[in-house]
Amino acid sequence: MFVDIPVPYLVASCLFAGAVLYTAVGHGGASAYLAIQSLFGLPAGIMRPTALTLNIIATALTSGSFVRAGLFRWRTLWPFLLGSVPFAFVGGAISLPGAVYRPLVGVVLLATALRLLWPRAFTANAKPRDPHVLVGVLFGAALGLLAGLTGTGGGIFLSPLLLFFGWSETRTASGVVAMFILLNSLAGLAGNYAALGALPAELPLYAGAVAAGALVGSAAGIRLPQAALVKLLGVVLVIAGGKLILS
Numbered sequence: 642m643f644v645d646i647p648v649p650y651l652v653a654s655c656l657f658a659g660a661v662l663y664t665a666v667g668h669g670g671a672s673a674y675l676a677i678q679s680l681f682g683l684p685a686g687i688m689r690p691t692a693l694t695l696n697i698i699a700t701a702l703t704s705g706s707f708v709r710a711g712l713f714r715w716r717t718l719w720p721f722l723l724g725s726v727p728f729a730f731v732g733g734a735i736s737l738p739g740a741v742y743r744p745l746v747g748v749v750l751l752a753t754a755l756r757l758l759w760p761r762a763f764t765a766n767a768k769p770r771d772p773h774v775l776v777g778v779l780f781g782a783a784l785g786l787l788a789g790l791t792g793t794g795g796g797i798f799l800s801p802l803l804l805f806f807g808w809s810e811t812r813t814a815s816g817v818v819a820m821f822i823l824l825n826s827l828a829g830l831a832g833n834y835a836a837l838g839a840l841p842a843e844l845p846l847y848a849g850a851v852a853a854g855a856l857v858g859s860a861a862g863i864r865l866p867q868a869a870l871v872k873l874l875g876v877v878l879v880i881a882g883g884k885l886i887l888s
Contacts, residue, residue, distance in 0.1 A: 648681060649843040649846055649847075650846075651681070652677060652678075652681050652683075652843070652847065653843075653846050653847055653849075653850040654850070655677045655680075655681075656670075656673075656674060656677055656695065656847050656850045656851050656854065657850040657851065657853055657854040658854065659673030659674060659676075659677060659851075659854065659874075660673075660695075660699050660850070660851045660852075660853075660854025660855050660857075660858055661854040661855075661857050661858040661861070662858065662874040663699070663858065663874065664699055664700075664702070664703040664819075664854065664855045664857075664858030664859045664862060665858040665859070665861045665862035665865070666800075666815060666862060667703060667707060667796070667800070667814070667815025667816060667817075667818045667819045667862060668700075668703075668794075668796050668797060668800070668818060668819070668822060669695075669696035669697075669699040669700035669703065669794050669796065669819070669822040669823070669826065670695065670696065670699050670851070670854075670855075671692045671693065671695070671696040671792060671793040671794055671822075671826070672749065672750055672753045672793055672797060672878060673874065673877070673878070674691065674692040674695050674696065674851075675688055675689075675692045675746055675749075675750065675791075675792060675793070675881075676750055676877065676878055676880075676881030676882070677881075678691065678692070679743075679746075679881055679884060679885050680880075680881055680884065683841070685742055685743060686839050687839045687840065687841055688746075688792065689742075689791070689792030689833065690792070690830065690833055690839055690840055691840060691841060691844065691847070692792040692793065693733075693792050693826050693829050693830040693833070694830065694840065694844065694848070695847060695848065695851045696793070696794050696822060696823075696826040697823060697826045697827060697830065698848055698851050698852050698855065699851050699852070699854070699855040700794065700819050700820070700822045700823035700826065700855075701823055702852060702855040702856055702859060703819045703855050703858070703859040703862075704816065704819035704820045704822075704823050706859035706860065706862075706863065707815055707816030707819055707859070707862075707863070708816060708820075710816075710863050712812045712813050712815060712816040712863070713813065713816035713817060713820065714809065714813055714816075714817060716771050717769075717771060717772065717803070717808055717809050717813070717814075717817050718817045718820055718821060719777075720772055720773075720774045720775075720776070720777025720778055720781065721772075721777045721778070721780060721781035721784070721799060721821060722781060722821065722824060723774075723777070723778045723781060724777070724778035724779060724780065724781030724782035724783075724784075724785060725781035725782065725784050725785030725788065725795060725821070725824075725825050725828075726785060726824055726825060726828045727782075727785065727828070728781075728782045728783075728785035728786040728789065729785035729786070729788045729789040729795070729825040729826075729828035729829045729832065730789065730828040730829065730831055730832040731786065731789060731832060732785065732786045732787065732788060732789020732790040732791075732829060732832065733789035733790075733828065733829035733830060733831065733832025733833035734789070734832035734833060735789070735790060736833075737790065743885045743886075744885065744886050745790065745791060746791050746792070746882075746885055747881075747882045747883070747884075747885030747886035748882070748886065749787070749791050749793060749797075749882075750878045750879075750881055750882030750885065751878070751879065751882035751883070751886075752797075752798070753797045753875075753878050753882075754875040754876070754878035754879045754882060755875075756797060756798075756800075756801050756875075757872065757874055757875035757878065758872055758875035758876070758879075769807055769808055769809050769810050769813075770807060770808065771808065772806070772808045780799075780802060784798050784799055784825075785825055785828070788825045788826075788829055789825075789828070789829040789832055789833075792829065792833075794821065794822025794823070794825045794826045794829075795821065795822065795825050796818040796819070796821050796822035796825075799817075799818050799821055800814050800815070800818045803817065803818070812863075815862060
């Protein structure tokens with residue numbers, strides 16, 4: 642006999658798993674939270690504010706873990722924040738129709754999957770160098786706008802940039818990206834403040850699941866290999882991103 646599990650508890654279980662996988666590599670999990678909401682057919686109007694809220698919870702815990710472990714560098718982060726935070730606020734204030742929003746998020750998820758399935762395509766220099774301030778601001782502005790529009794923190798795009806251009810070694814990049822996501826998610830949610838009224842009644846359940854997942858994932862990310870978890874998550878995002886684009 643099959644047990645009839647209420648949908649909110651199934652969603653919460655998936656959110657926990659997504660938080661574990663994402664925070665293990667220094668990310669908040671907004672892309673996974675968007676994918677999970679899509680797979681369960683939740684309304685498009687609640688997806689972005691819910692993902693941002695859960696992202697803030699996850700990255701607040703994750704960034705704290707990486708900072709305490711010494712895996713963070715402020716000089717690497719602040720040029721990107723100068724550009725990203727105001728544009729995340731602007732992007733968060735823009736409300737896109739579902740016909741535009743779903744394919745856009747689908748593309749973001751597929752791009753995320755590409756980054757996760759081929760992590761070895763990006764390698765940091767043996768001696769990382771700090772990004773030029775102007776370059777960091779310009780990249781940050783683009784990432785911040787995309788983060789606000791899609792309800793993600795933008796970190797999934799920052800981490801490959803940090804590694805590809807040799808601006809950070811891998812584990813420190815995770816700490817930098819976690820803080821980047823936290824601050825951009827706060828800015829995006831501030832810009833989309835009116836949407837807070839659309840948050841689901843099940844949010845406390847979802848928030849608890851994500852917080853628990855973030856504690857487990859960040860602890861694992863500091864100590865354990867991550868390649869298998871990242872590839873598995875990439876497969877999930879391919880499925881979810883394809884569903885969004887084709888729906």
